[in-house]
Amino acid sequence: MSAMRRLSPSSALVLFSGGQDSSIALVWALTRFERVETIAFDYGQRHQVELAARVAVRREIAQRFLSFAPRLGDDAVIDLSGLGAISETALTRQAEIVIGETGLPTTFVPGRNLVFLTMAAAYAYRRSAGVIVAGMCEADFSGYPDCRRAALDAQMQAIALGMEAEFSLETPLMHLTKAQSWFLAEELGGKDLVDLLIEHTHSCYLGDRATRFDWGYGCGLCPACELRANGWAGYVAARSRREIR
Amino acid sequence: MSAMRRLSPSSALVLFSGGQDSSIALVWALTRFERVETIAFDYGQRHQVELAARVAVRREIAQRFLSFAPRLGDDAVIDLSGLGAISETALTRQAEIVIGETGLPTTFVPGRNLVFLTMAAAYAYRRSAGVIVAGMCEADFSGYPDCRRAALDAQMQAIALGMEAEFSLETPLMHLTKAQSWFLAEELGGKDLVDLLIEHTHSCYLGDRATRFDWGYGCGLCPACELRANGWAGYVAARSRREIR
Numbered sequence: 001m002s003a004m005r006r007l008s009p010s011s012a013l014v015l016f017s018g019g020q021d022s023s024i025a026l027v028w029a030l031t032r033f034e035r036v037e038t039i040a041f042d043y044g045q046r047h048q049v050e051l052a053a054r055v056a057v058r059r060e061i062a063q064r065f066l067s068f069a070p071r072l073g074d075d076a077v078i079d080l081s082g083l084g085a086i087s088e089t090a091l092t093r094q095a096e097i098v099i100g101e102t103g104l105p106t107t108f109v110p111g112r113n114l115v116f117l118t119m120a121a122a123y124a125y126r127r128s129a130g131v132i133v134a135g136m137c138e139a140d141f142s143g144y145p146d147c148r149r150a151a152l153d154a155q156m157q158a159i160a161l162g163m164e165a166e167f168s169l170e171t172p173l174m175h176l177t178k179a180q181s182w183f184l185a186e187e188l189g190g191k192d193l194v195d196l197l198i199e200h201t202h203s204c205y206l207g208d209r210a211t212r213f214d215w216g217y218g219c220g221l222c223p224a225c226e227l228r229a230n231g232w233a234g235y236v237a238a239r240s241r242r243e244i245r
Numbered sequence: 246m247s248a249m250r251r252l253s254p255s256s257a258l259v260l261f262s263g264g265q266d267s268s269i270a271l272v273w274a275l276t277r278f279e280r281v282e283t284i285a286f287d288y289g290q291r292h293q294v295e296l297a298a299r300v301a302v303r304r305e306i307a308q309r310f311l312s313f314a315p316r317l318g319d320d321a322v323i324d325l326s327g328l329g330a331i332s333e334t335a336l337t338r339q340a341e342i343v344i345g346e347t348g349l350p351t352t353f354v355p356g357r358n359l360v361f362l363t364m365a366a367a368y369a370y371r372r373s374a375g376v377i378v379a380g381m382c383e384a385d386f387s388g389y390p391d392c393r394r395a396a397l398d399a400q401m402q403a404i405a406l407g408m409e410a411e412f413s414l415e416t417p418l419m420h421l422t423k424a425q426s427w428f429l430a431e432e433l434g435g436k437d438l439v440d441l442l443i444e445h446t447h448s449c450y451l452g453d454r455a456t457r458f459d460w461g462y463g464c465g466l467c468p469a470c471e472l473r474a475n476g477w478a479g480y481v482a483a484r485s486r487r488e489i490r
Contacts, residue, residue: 080325082323110407110408112367114403114407115364118363122331145409155407159359
């Protein structure tokens with residue numbers, strides 16, 4: 001077993017949660033690769049609403065964007081309830097003090113994206129997909145070091161050594177603000193795609209889909225809604241400035 | 246969140262499957278660290294027998310080695326059934342061909358140890374344990390690149406960046422043959438420990454505990470039994486040469 005595993009450079013696996021960022025990453029992949037599969041990890045958080053959003057986004061893309069439909073391949077949801085169990089693990093007294101210092105919530109699962117990436121690579125290995133696409137975003141960095149490109153690159157290096165397989169990792173949203181990512185969506189699929197994303201992607205931490213804002217459904221108050229609302233406002237403002245010019 | 250997480254250098258978390266190697270790694274840790282916790286990952290393979298072996302090994306160590314007992318801390322078994330699901334994922338036609346070339350079985354889960362290490366680090370983070378101890382072994386390398394120290398070091402680098410926490414990884418068996426690891430056990434806990442390990446650790450792939458050999462229970466025929474039997478034979482032979490001298 002010294003030969004590197006041969007993988008297809010035209011097959012991509014997208015880490016697809018049903019949120020705004022990973023949905024844009026999915027469409028980005030559909031414009032570039034011949035076969036695009038999707039994967040998500042279920043660790044017991046915001047379960048129903050996010051899973052429903054994933055199904056809806058995939059369905060709507062296939063129905064409304066006929067050039068993408070034949071490229072959209074299988075979908076997998078992988079159980080990772082063990083990761084949720086780790087986040088519920090009692091903290092030692094020493095840990096509590098230090099968590100206070102770093103300012104991260106006590107339910108924080110450190111290195112979550114490293115686990116997602118490695119499990120995705122194991123799945124991609126079996127599916128011969130040579131490209132992994134993920135929606136992580138450094139610009140809206142909210143305290144999670146495992147969203148940074150340097151951490152993800154280190155993980156890809158470990159995967160290359162530990163699997164003897166070279167995947168390429170694409171993170172098209174890494175250096176975009178949330179406002180810029182709406183422009184990327186517009187560029188990829190026009191107003192139809194922007195409307196689809198507003199209607200069907202889900203961001204709200206509380207799983208609220210009762211209230212509809214310009215930018216989609218949500219409680220409008222949680223940090224995820226705030227980020228999404230601000231990003232949308234930035235996009236709308238920049239767009240109107242462009243139109244005036 | 247720029248400060249590195251403070252972790253205790255005297256607290257260790259051992260990846261402990263109940264097999265021969267990880268049991269020796271556990272005892273090694275008990276001779277060196279003030280607090281030693283254990284963790285395992287359950288992905289639906291050889292479930293009952295291995296879990297029973299883990300419980301028995303921990304219990305026997307605590308009962309027979311009174312200096313270790315107060316150091317032996319909590320135990321966790323984390324569900325990773327998702328990893329089992331990935332191993333059952335259908336292979337694409339292209340993948341089947343390539344798997345044939347590399348000579349690994351089709352149920353092979355690539356990068357398994359990378360996932361274990363990352364999940365263990367997430368758990369250790371919450372428990373403030375600064376040391377991770379694992380029984381991986383390069384010398385008896387059986388086709389799995391994720392057992393090699395270089396792959397594990399790359400994973401620790403990704404963890405350091407992705408968690409902003411510096412763990413040290415100890416792999417006391419990395420460069421030992423199976424025969425040498427019996428000598429390590431003898432050095433750590435004498436004949437009592439060797440007897441304990443023979444009686445209570447489990448290696449056999451088939452989960453056979455009906456037949457007892459000199460080196461423990463097993464079917465005696467599967468690759469794991471063969472490795473264990475050969476290692477034991479090497480230890481016994483080297484030991485008798487020493488005694489003659």
